[in-house]
Amino acid sequence: xxxxxxxxxxxxxxxxxxxxxxxxxxxxxxxxxxxxxxxxxxxxxxxxxxxxxxxxxxxxxxxxxxxxxxxxxxxxxxxxxxxxxxxxxxxxxxxxxxxxxxxxxxxxxxxxxxxxxxxxxxxxxxxxxxxxxxxxxxxxxxxxxxxxxxxxxxxxxxxxxxxxxxxxxxxxxxxxxxxxxxxxxxxxxxxxxxxxxxxxxxxxxxxxxxxxxxxxxxxxxxxxxx
Amino acid sequence: xxxxxxxxxxxxxxxxxxxxxxxxxxxxxxxxxxxxxxxxxxxxxxxxxxxxxxxxxxxxxxxxxxxxxxxxxxxxxxxxxxxxxxxxxxxxxxxxxxxxxxxxxxxxxxxxxxxxxxxxxxxxxxxxxxxxxxxxxxxxxxxxxxxxxxxxxxxxxxxxxxxxxxxxxxxxxxxxxxxxxxxxxxxxxxxxxxxxxxxxxxxxxxxxxxxxxxxxxxxxxxxxxxxxxxxxxxxxxxxxxxxxxxxxxxxxxxxxxxxxxxxxxxxxxxxxxxxxxxxxxxxxxx
Numbered sequence: 032x033x034x035x036x037x038x039x040x041x042x043x044x045x046x047x048x049x050x051x052x053x054x055x056x057x058x059x060x061x062x063x064x065x066x067x068x069x070x071x072x073x074x075x076x077x078x079x080x081x082x083x084x085x086x087x088x089x090x091x092x093x094x095x096x097x098x099x100x101x102x103x104x105x106x107x108x109x110x111x112x113x114x115x116x117x118x119x120x121x122x123x124x125x126x127x128x129x130x131x132x133x134x135x136x137x138x139x140x141x142x143x144x145x146x147x148x149x150x151x152x153x154x155x156x157x158x159x160x161x162x163x164x165x166x167x168x169x170x171x172x173x174x175x176x177x178x179x180x181x182x183x184x185x186x187x188x189x190x191x192x193x194x195x196x197x198x199x200x201x202x203x204x205x206x207x208x209x210x211x212x213x214x215x216x217x218x219x220x221x222x223x224x225x226x227x228x229x230x231x232x233x234x235x236x237x238x239x240x241x242x243x244x245x246x247x248x249x250x251x252x253x254x255x256x257x
Numbered sequence: 258x259x260x261x262x263x264x265x266x267x268x269x270x271x272x273x274x275x276x277x278x279x280x281x282x283x284x285x286x287x288x289x290x291x292x293x294x295x296x297x298x299x300x301x302x303x304x305x306x307x308x309x310x311x312x313x314x315x316x317x318x319x320x321x322x323x324x325x326x327x328x329x330x331x332x333x334x335x336x337x338x339x340x341x342x343x344x345x346x347x348x349x350x351x352x353x354x355x356x357x358x359x360x361x362x363x364x365x366x367x368x369x370x371x372x373x374x375x376x377x378x379x380x381x382x383x384x385x386x387x388x389x390x391x392x393x394x395x396x397x398x399x400x401x402x403x404x405x406x407x408x409x410x411x412x413x414x415x416x417x418x419x420x421x422x423x424x425x426x427x428x429x430x431x432x433x434x435x436x437x438x439x440x441x442x443x444x445x446x447x448x449x450x451x452x453x454x455x456x457x458x459x460x461x462x463x464x465x466x467x468x469x470x471x472x473x474x475x476x477x478x479x480x481x482x483x484x485x486x487x488x489x490x491x492x493x494x495x496x497x498x499x500x501x502x503x504x505x506x507x508x509x510x511x512x513x514x515x516x517x518x519x520x521x522x523x524x525x526x527x528x529x530x531x532x533x534x535x536x537x538x539x540x541x542x543x
Contacts, residue, residue, distance in 0.1 A: 036404045036405065036409065038347050038350075039350070056347060056350060057347050057353065060350050064353070067329070075319055075322050076320070077319055078318055078323075078369065078370040080317070213385075213389065224363075224367070224378060232363075233322070233363060233364040240359060241356060250396075251399055
């Protein structure tokens with residue numbers, strides 16, 4: 032199968048040692064959007080969240096402290112760069128590494144918040160992310176064992192898909208869904224968004240959605256149904 | 258035709274067409290509910306009016322994202338016009354554009370500091386978890402046609418007939434997605450009336466103008482995509498008829514259905530996505 036039938040015309044590669052980044056209009060779009068959001072995070076301040084007070088006719092204003100702001104901004108930038116890398120990598124192993132990094136920094140972004148409900152949500156998300164790192168890397172390992180390569184270029188040129196490769200791809204999908212915290216693991220993750228810090232929360236959500244879209248492309252490359 | 262001229266004409270057509278369709282949507286809903294309703298052109302006039310209104314910035318807002326997120330929304334749907342009608346590029350990019358659309362709902366709500374926007378922001382995370390599986394219809398289309406290029410899918414349908422006859426449940430999934438994005442939809446939990454206008458509550462002036470401009474284009478492009486992906490190569494007349502038909506049907510459904518609560522909305526969408534994905538795979542295998 033031709034990679035260009037998924038993401039559009041092949042534009043070229045960026046060889047960085049054994050890390051081969053490749054570009055199609057799809058990858059370029061995803062990478063540029065991620066870097067744009069990362070830049071906006073670098074230059075933006077946080078909002079002040081207005082909440083209703085219980086039993087009083089007053090509003091409670093919740094804002095982000097300076098130390099917390101610095102920590103969360105740093106982790107958000109790392110998350111943005113990791114997601115941009117995951118968008119253009121041509122190697123399945125690098126993709127899983129970027130994915131694991133995204134999961135770790137996502138937990139870090141909210142664990143700096145001093146709110147019990149948010150920390151509980153982050154803790155539960157962390158448990159899911161840790162458990163899902165096994166199928167994530169295990170899936171990639173099974174694909175390597177059954178095909179002999181983790182290069183997406185090479186995988187796209189394979190004529191058929193063995194049952195073991197399909198099994199590896201399904202494990203990879205479970206790993207990605209858990210690490211990114213999307214359905215069916217989204218319930219705890221949504222609770223994490225109740226805290227202030229809009230620029231940092233957006234990168235958690237954006238990285239999850241973009242990684243899932245990239246994962247769909249990778250799975251379509253690996254599994255040859257047609 | 259010159260590419261830039263082509264893009265400009267398509268963006269203007271999408272904006273005008275989308276505005277009139279949304280105006281028609283509102284008019285039909287009003288008539289079903291025995292109200293006279295505003296003129297069909299009212300949505301377009303509102304969109305233009307907001308560009309000349311005073312813009313305010315809440316004291317609690319995160320200014321960079323409060324302003325830039327609206328510009329990003331306009332930018333991505335302009336990209337949608339380029340990837341869709343102009344170049345007929347990859348469906349995966351349209352998927353990416355839809356994901357950014359969900360991000361805009363999320364960030365526009367949270368960046369203002371308003372409690373209504375914040376609740377809308379949290380609901381946007383829930384709704385993304387149910388809408389993204391619906392957009393996974395692109396994988397089913399790929400399994401059927403062997404390509405995710407819109408031009409390739411059009412070509413496939415010109416040879417093998419419209420996809421709505423071969424993978425109808427995938428068409429249902431995409432239609433539910435369209436219904437979700439239509440105004441006053443039973444699935445529109447991010448803009449529920451208990452949240453005033455949800456993530457749009459705090460945006461006024463030219464920011465609201467950009468927002469309405471983008472939503473017009475979004476409705477036009479989503480309708481165009483549905484017709485193109487499932488009804489094959491169509492002439493301009495059939496596109497117009499199809500878009501009006503989609504608008505009428507969604508208006509009828511929205512006028513007669515209450516807004517679902519967030520849990521019911523998410524579970525119903527996920528159930529529909531699951532049933533349609535499994536059903537389509539069984540149909541393809543059989």
